[in-house]
Amino acid sequence: MTGNKSLAVVITANTSWYLYNFRKNTILAIIAEGNEVYAVAPKDAYSKKLEELGCKFINIEIDSGGTNPIKDMGTLYNFYKIYKGKKVDVVLNFTPKNNIYSTFAARTAGVRVINNIAGLGTLFINESIPSKIARLLYKYSQSKADFIFFQNEDDRALFKFHKIAQNVKSDRLPGSGADLSRFTVSPAPDDGVVRFLLIARMLFDKGIGQYVEAARVLKDKYGSSVEFKLLGFLDVDNPSAVSKEQMAEWVNEGVVNYLGTSDNVEAEIAQVDCMVLPSYYREGVPKSLLEAGAMGKPIVTTDNVGCRETVDDGYNGFICKPKSSKSLEFSLDKIIALSHDERLKLGSNSRLKIESEFDERIVIEKYLKAIMR
Template sequence: MKSNVSLRITLVCNTAWAIYTYRQGLIRELVARGVEVTVLAPRDRTFDLLGAMGCRCIDLPVASKGTNPRDDLRTLWALFRRYRSIRPHIVFHYTIKPNIYGSIAAKLAGVDSVAVTTGLGYVFIQQSRAAQVAKKLYRFAFRFPREVWFLNRDDQAAFVDQKLLVHPERARLLHGEGVDLEQFAFTPLPDKPHFDFVLIGRLLWDKGVGEYVEAARRLRARYPQARFRLLGPVGVDNPSAITRDEVAAWEQECVIEYLGEAHDVRPFIAAADCVVLPSYREGVPRTLMEASAMGRPIVATDVPGCREVVADGVNGLLCEVRNAESLAGRLAQMLDMSGAARRAMGERGRQKVAAEFDERVVIEKYKDLVRNLTGVSL
């Protein structure tokens, strides 16, 4: 292919919000190089924001909560039709249903695709029949992508060990999707009478929100200066979603403070003394990379993804998964620490992210793949 041909690249996800939140650096780079970028995802408020960045956005039917085969076939058919009309040179699929049905649709449409496993979610957390079906679907669908990208070694090992990759040689370790170190600049810890913890992300039980609330209940009396905050969307389309009513009950109990959701999380990270993510399993959590980049110490669970970002005792503390008592102990440890010790943790976090998770390195991997598949240098 000649370099003056306008490349068409499509990004597919179960939420446009995730494309906007996690891949702005990639989109900016592609658009600046003259690439026609199309986003396929269920319509939400970020369509306008993505459009302003230069993307074409198309609504996609995806039932993230459901396991109804008819809904999934609808997604498969919609993707096939879109690929036939757009004729993208490469499609990148993110999250489980686009990974599975998008990979199949791209093969049927004669389009090159890459599957990016952004975290294995309920499939590897639960032992349900739906999880077993999902693994069979992964095994079938993942024979088609040109490459399968994993964000952490644990996820890659899980796929290899369970023989879910027909072509294991196509697996690549991306080591997180990176963070923009200029956008998330180092910010000194605030000096104020309250100590603010914040959990940032979609409000899901799988993110350990329940354990966070229970830990807050245990610590309130002993540490009256501590405030426990939540930032992120409620009632999202996910089997593990927490409702607004459940959050309202915690607010009424005065155990947590709900901050709503925000396009720009930087002011909330800057206002925090510690960022918390007691998740059950992650790809490599963007929240923790951003918090570390801004110099915030972290408390997270010792699970795949989180332990990629947090070195226990170095730039944060790790607790046991699904264990509110263990989490409360680590939060108390953070509260009891001197300001100097917390500042040093935050500074080491910034150094770790700069060394391991610079977004520019990730974008270069995308550009290398585009060059290998199309012959076009971006």
């Protein structure tokens, strides 16, 4: 696709973990086209894995959840130094602060910018001073991008409503897609226990509280014939984070099982009957729902930005109201009431939906085309 011209491509995010877990196959495809790829992110346990893919890794400090302008200016300057020093052709940005500061730095260095709006979190909901400042920075920075990918039409419409980046070309991606060769259909065991799983960062905005409340009622009703699992980073740097103490309290109560984190999420998804995400956070399209759908699991999620795209209500799962543990409980109870074969049928429909709408290859092809524009 790239002909004889090899490009220097930078791919940035606020963690190496994100780049490896969400963009691994995109990185491999860009390298396979003969391009040089620099992964720019804070150093963590996944930085080495990025190098093993064939990237050149560059460490950068990003205070993801912080509002310290001096730290952010330092991040901006460090991005600029990288782009000037490496003679970069194009920068692919993921995650909010990268979309802002890496864009400013790249434009100043005369480098093309392709941004990915993977959900806007609480940025356009919260009316705090930091949120208002962040919105202004978003508005100004995104007008400097050469191309913007949105993961859902709600975010695209929100940009239009706020008159952000009106003259910048854009396209919609099917989230970050699902790797259909890695995530294959794996029916749950038919052993009389209905198992639910929620995979996300442990944030109350992701509906963790509602999940626990619904689990408490349903455990009381069905006892050991139902199980509620949680998997994902705990006690993260976020005002909405669930603390280790709170999680321990829920686990000790016997309401949920906390599985920690995993690089092999498919092994955990394979064992459950249904994937749940009661988020009221502004999502892109949640990766956990796409991967569970690819594995043939019914989905219960909220009528919320990014989440609703993954479920046709009654076809491959159920939609519930955001912030309502009662509505979530009702939807989970509907899953429990189904026979094992009926749940497998919903799961089979999930796989069909993911194959037709959310194949990761669609995402990769669009990125390769955008890089070569």
